[in-house]
Amino acid sequence: MANRSSEAVLQNIDWVLVLLYLVLVTMGWFNIYAAVYNEEYKSIFDTSQSYGMQLVWIVTSLFIAFAILVIDGEFFPKFAYVLYGAFIFLLIVVIFAGVEVKGSKSWIGVGGFRIQPAEFAKFATNLAIAKYLSNINIKFEKLSTKLIAAALFAVPALIIILQNETGSALVYASFILVLYREGLSGNILVMGLVMVLLFIAALLVDEGVLSIILAVIAGCSFFFIRFKLNNALIVGGILLASVAFVYTVDYAFVNVLEPHQKKRINVLLGKEVDLKGAGYNVNQSMIAIGSGGLIGKGYLNGTQTKYNYVPEQSTDFIFCTVGEEWGFVGSTIVLGLFVLLLLRLIFLAERQRSTFSRIYGYGLASIIFFHLAINIGMTIGLAPVVGIPLPFFSYGGSSLWSFTILTFIFVRLDAYRFQILR
């Protein structure tokens, strides 16, 4: 029985997705080699260097992937809450017993090596949300449903913020896209976008001036809609909320954010020029990518990355190596592969007969998308410098294992789709 089931699994695997995974991981490995290339340790298999270690992570990831594929398909929905609970517990433990690395207490030591529970909490959260929303008795239209779903990802996010890993926490916002797919009003997305714009505006423009501008916009809106009491109340309400938001942002920026966070945001907005401090990473990263030109400097010829001008060039800034050594052509290929992966995930998610699998698929796509958006945006100066890895590419065991687990649970669910009736 078990044999027949695993044979079926291998037959039903979506090999396109698996292939994309393998291609990205391999490209990542070669780019890590180029980024930390060391004349004295030329072998790419040398485990004293991070490229050798990355190979270890890749091989172990493949074992993990295989293990997931042979697990019974029913396992994941069944144990979703258990896993979620376990990881929430682990996240809390880390706050008290974690190892501090570069100012954030998000690592936990297990024997000789360290892992980052925040990375693994992503798949558990994804499973829990899928489990909750796929319950037949749940009505998504109800506010309580939305709030509980939001709480499922907000709780780990908040714990991670307490670990001082703001970047990792930010990724949990990606579940909003999943909720949108399941019926959340599109206005929430628009509101989110407006809030981001207002946030930027609030920091760039004096809040008094901004309030007047908002009032004028509100006044002008009556040229397009009919002036009725009802409409007037709505416009007034939105105006009031916006102004309140602007003042809140301003207050929060001054009183809540840490100095280094403020600096990063100011540098990003162009309010501060600091080529040696907060702006150094981004500036060097943009020099690396920008100097790549159309076809790049060639493999192992990137001076910016090879000679350590870009900090963290094998982890958070791995895309610099792509941009510098492979140029615009290479950057387009890598980003193109990610788009293919994301579209493939949407296609696969949509063909699922089980709501659980579909939601899980969208969760996976959204998490990868958010990582991509923030990571690449950061290297080209469009997003603040928050340390989150580029999926499949960046050096690091926790990150690679986490994305492997996330991805192959979906491969397993997808392969299992015919055995689910509803």
Place this chain on the structure above:
Amino acid sequence: MNLFSDRKYVISAIFITLVSIFLIRIFYIQVLDNSYKLAANDNALRHKIEYPERGVIYDRNGKILVYNEAAYDLMVIPKRVKKIDTLDLCKILEITKEEFITRLKKLKAQKFSSFRPEIFENEISLETYATLQEKMMKFPGFFVQARTLRKYPLKTAPHALGYVGEVDKKLMESNPYYRMGDNIGLSGVEKSYEIPLRGQRGVKIVMVDVYNREKGSFEDGRYDTASVLGRSLTSSIDADLQEYGEKLMQNKIGAVVAIEPATGEILAMLSSPTYDPNLLVGRLKKKNYPIMVMDTTKPLYNRATMAKYPPGSTFKLVNALIGQQEGVINESTLFSCSRGFHFGGLTVGCHPHASPVNLKFSITTSCNSYYCNTFKNILQKYPKTAIGFKVWRDHVMSFGLGKKFPVDLPQESSGNVPTIKYYDKYHGAGRWNAITVISLAIGQGEMGVTPLQMANFCTVIANRGWYYAPHVIKKVEGGKIDTTYTKKRYTTVGRAYFDPVVEGMRNVVIAGTGRIAQLDSLTVCGKTGTAQNPHGKDHSIFICFAPMDKPKIALAVYVENAGFGATWAAPIASLMMEKYLRREVKRPEMEKRIMDANLLPKKSDWIAKKTKG
């Protein structure tokens, strides 16, 4: 089917839109904006300039006149300076702590350069260097970089050799080879032979990492250029003779030029007061140069090539030659002299001597009357004074007077042989004649001749009618000297007319005004002169060559404010000939008298007392 399944399009659109924005941005910074490429090169590429050593200059016997000596700059990589004992370093460098902090701050403020080496203090002294080397480990971020400075072991011939200095902005604009901080020859041979001496700077492009560690050459050295060593020069100057001349001329103002007649090679060229050329090297130059420029005795001024003196009686030789060539006199022509030349109301006085005077005797006794008559006859041979004057002037110019030589020294004066235009302007056209300009007959008046021209004129007589353009460099390593120096130049006076003049000069030394220049068995020929000096005591002049046949050396000696030519200039010339031809001077009393003599104007306070290297 799911109620919201159309939303997959919205979500796909969000994914595609954001990645498209990224790609546009990446395209912009990679393909459209070039500044990132420049910034990357600015980060990782270092243009290492390899300065070749400047060529060495030897004297004619292979003694080193100029070579290069190591100098040390204290360099700093500002970002590497951490936790150093500032006070200790300040003590070694002899600067205040405030000064130290200001300098470091200034270097740190430069954009992107905090990992680049910058000069913190240039040319630290050898003692400072030694102290620093011992303690270098205590000052991370600092290191010492070697370069070279010119060194003059014999401290001789500064005017001929010249000096080097940093290029200025104007020069960098006119010549793109030079860059900030480069050295260039600014005077003398250093300037005229700048290109062979400097060689060719090499550039090596190396890649460095963020810690400024070298990581190999850029694109396998495709853009590198190798440096070419500066070529050495062999000067025609005889260092022994030059040094000896400088000793004789100490505490005197004037100039000496000695030429080897057969080649036109300058054996000695000195201008007094002289100075130790080491005083104008590197850091010392900044301190000493302004003092020297201000000094009233003008030690930097090369009198040998730039000072114009009236030739005085030595010029009578020119008129003796021209007179014969023009046929107005011959060897047996006689003129009477009754204490001078009298014409109308004009008298050019002469000392008492036997009369009448023939050509040879006129030279021996330096008779003014003889030359006034000769000069008058040359000009009056022609129907118009102006025509006669032009003929005379052309003859004079053919002796190398009144114009610059193609000499390989950059600072040279052309001297002055007055023109018709000048007299026309001064007296009115047609309103002057031989008598008006009669002072030219005896080398006074408007005539201006440099010591170099005078020595060359003496060479012309020694050679009986020709010369090579005088020059101080006889050989350039791996090359030849310019053909201008190997072209024989003839005067307009026939060979035969020189013999009585040479005999006359020989008699000057045997029985005439220059007896003091007598040198045992050597057949010295000479002529004394006294240049009238409207500002004070007359200048003493002597020209001579020896031996009479196949001459080896021709000399011109000028001593300012020294009176009659025989008193100072003639013995100096004689001693120098002895030094050159015998290599040993056996007249210690005369030597001592000359060396001890101080003929400086009373007020002058000679520079050597103020500038000690």
